[in-house]
Amino acid sequence: MSYDANTYWGRQGLERAILDALAATGKDVGKLTIDDLAPADQFHSGGKSSTVRLARLAGLKPGMRVLDVGGGLGGPARTLAAEFGCQITVVDPTESYVRTGEALTARVRLADRVSHRVGDALTLDTGGSMFDIVWTQNSGMNIGDKERLYAGFARVLRPGGLLAFQEPMAGPVQPPIFPVMWAPDATTNFLRAPDAMRAMIEAAGFRATAWDDVTAELAGPSTGAAVPAHAIQRIVMGNAVDEITRAGKRNRDEGRIVMIQAVLVRA
Numbered sequence: 001m002s003y004d005a006n007t008y009w010g011r012q013g014l015e016r017a018i019l020d021a022l023a024a025t026g027k028d029v030g031k032l033t034i035d036d037l038a039p040a041d042q043f044h045s046g047g048k049s050s051t052v053r054l055a056r057l058a059g060l061k062p063g064m065r066v067l068d069v070g071g072g073l074g075g076p077a078r079t080l081a082a083e084f085g086c087q088i089t090v091v092d093p094t095e096s097y098v099r100t101g102e103a104l105t106a107r108v109r110l111a112d113r114v115s116h117r118v119g120d121a122l123t124l125d126t127g128g129s130m131f132d133i134v135w136t137q138n139s140g141m142n143i144g145d146k147e148r149l150y151a152g153f154a155r156v157l158r159p160g161g162l163l164a165f166q167e168p169m170a171g172p173v174q175p176p177i178f179p180v181m182w183a184p185d186a187t188t189n190f191l192r193a194p195d196a197m198r199a200m201i202e203a204a205g206f207r208a209t210a211w212d213d214v215t216a217e218l219a220g221p222s223t224g225a226a227v228p229a230h231a232i233q234r235i236v237m238g239n240a241v242d243e244i245t246r247a248g249k250r251n252r253d254e255g256r257i258v259m260i261q262a263v264l265v266r267a
Helices: 005-009 014-024 034-041 047-058 075-084 095-107 146-155 194-203 232-237 240-253
Strands: 065-069 087-092 114-118 131-137 157-170 206-213 257-266
Touching: 014 034, 014 095, 014 232, 034 047, 034 075, 034 095, 034 232, 047 075, 047 131, 047 157, 047 206, 047 257, 065 075, 075 087, 075 095, 075 114, 075 131, 087 095, 095 114, 146 157, 146 194, 157 194, 194 206, 194 257, 232 240, 240 257
Parallel strands: 065 087, 065 131, 087 114, 131 157
Antiparallel strands: 157 257, 206 257
8 A cells, every 4th residue: 555645644625624623612813823723733642742842852942944844734843933933944745734834824923934845755855955953743654764764864954963853653562553643554654663763763873862752741642532623633534533542542551652752963
């Protein structure tokens, strides 16, 4: 089974669906803040709080140039811009997410600090630009050629630049229970164990300065918690998210999937 991001993740009318869902909770969609948007634009375990945790772990500072690979709707990028003063380029393969991300970024008046474009994580084209940070949250689960992925991250980082990521990985108990958020079955799931991932990433030219198992910390569908109507998981996945949530709780509780946040320096 081949994996196509636009087929699996893409949705039409996504901006309107997000705005309608937020309006239904009483938000004034004409005056949205990044905190208002957070339930509907942070499409990863732990939501905005996990983005802030990773940013602090990486020591992000104002003026840093960040490449957010697989940045989806741009929730993390807008957080890094508004709360940490960074300049972010978001690359994502899903066209509807890029269009929606641009619209949401403009709506919260961050277009001068956050840009969005369609791109493939395995063939990053930055026009020769080098970044201080490569950032990625829950974006490599469908990518089998991880060696190529992380070599590409090293290529676009300045010497001494940082890779900051959050990624689900294979736990000590296998196989995972399906469906998971990124894969209905094993054919599009490419998780590796943390030790294997760390060795592979370091072989690509990185040195780890932080490697945290945050499985128990990060809230989200994998905890078994109810997913409200205005959460992006519900907006994108619909009622299918309920089965994903049940499987996710088992995967976490039984040690089948773990969540890692890490920061590594490009040698």
